[in-house]
Amino acid sequence: MRYPEDSKAVMTDLVLPSETNPLNNLFGGELLARMDRAASIAARRHSRRIVVTASVNHVAFNKAIPLGSVVTVEAKVSRAFKTSLEIVIDVWIEDRESGRRTKANDAIYTFVAVDDLGNPVPVPKIEPQTDLEKERFEGALRRKQLSLVLAGKMNPKDATELKAIFE
Numbered sequence: 001m002r003y004p005e006d007s008k009a010v011m012t013d014l015v016l017p018s019e020t021n022p023l024n025n026l027f028g029g030e031l032l033a034r035m036d037r038a039a040s041i042a043a044r045r046h047s048r049r050i051v052v053t054a055s056v057n058h059v060a061f062n063k064a065i066p067l068g069s070v071v072t073v074e075a076k077v078s079r080a081f082k083t084s085l086e087i088v089i090d091v092w093i094e095d096r097e098s099g100r101r102t103k104a105n106d107a108i109y110t111f112v113a114v115d116d117l118g119n120p121v122p123v124p125k126i127e128p129q130t131d132l133e134k135e136r137f138e139g140a141l142r143r144k145q146l147s148l149v150l151a152g153k154m155n156p157k158d159a160t161e162l163k164a165i166f167e
C-alpha cells in the first residue's frame with residue numbers, strides 16, 4: 001500500500017524563446033512533454049517499475065503561458081489499478097513580483113508498468129489521504145472506462161461507471 005504523496009513529482013522550469021508559439025506563449029507540445037516527464041516520474045515512484053505512457057486522457061490548455069514564465073508541473077498518482085496508473089498533473093505559473101501561484105493547466109495521463117519485455121505487470125495499491133486525493137481516486141475508474149471505450153478497448157455496455165452517470 002502506498003500514498004499519492006509518495007509519488008509526487010514537481011518540475012520547475014522557465015519558458016525559453018525556442019519553446020514558444022508565434023504569440024510568444026509556451027508551445028502546447030512542449031507542455032505535453034513536460035507533463036509526460038513529470039507523470040512518468042510519479043508513475044515510476046509508485047510502481048518502482050519501468051512505466052510507459054498508455055494514454056493522454058485529458059488536457060485543458062486553460063491559460064496561455066507567456067515567454068519567460070516560471071512553470072511548475074506537479075504530478076501525482078491518483079489511482080492504481082491492476083497494471084495501470086492514473087496520474088493527475090497540475091500546472092502552475094508564478095507572478096514575478098508577488099510570487100503568487102496561478103493554476104494554468106491540468107491533465108490526466110495513464111501509465112502502465114511493464115517488465116523488461118514490455119509486458120504489463122501489477123502495481124501496488126494506493127490509499128488516498130486528502131479530500132482532493134479521495135475525489136480524484138473516486139473519479140478515476142469512470143475516466144479509465146471512458147478512455148478504454150474511446151480507444152475501442154472496452155464495450156460501452158461494460159462501462160458500468162459511465163452508465164451510472166446517465167441512469
Ligand SMILES: CC(C)(COP(=O)(O)OP(=O)(O)OC[C@H]1O[C@@H](n2cnc3c(N)ncnc32)[C@H](O)[C@@H]1OP(=O)(O)O)[C@@H](O)C(=O)NCCC(=O)NCCS
Nearest residue numbers: 052053054055081082083084110112118120144147148151
Ligand atoms: C500500454 C501498453 C503496455 C498496454 O498494453 P496492452 O496490450 O493494451 O495491455 P492490456 O490490455 O493488458 O492493458 C494494460 C493496462 O493498460 C490499460 N490501458 C490500455 N490502454 C488504455 C487506454 N487507452 N486508456 C486507459 N487505460 C488503458 C488497461 O486497462 C490495463 O489496465 P489494468 O491492468 O490496470 O486493468 C501497450 O499498448 C504499449 O506498450 N503501448 C506503447 C506505449 C508507449 O510506447 N508509450 C510511449 C508512446 S511514444
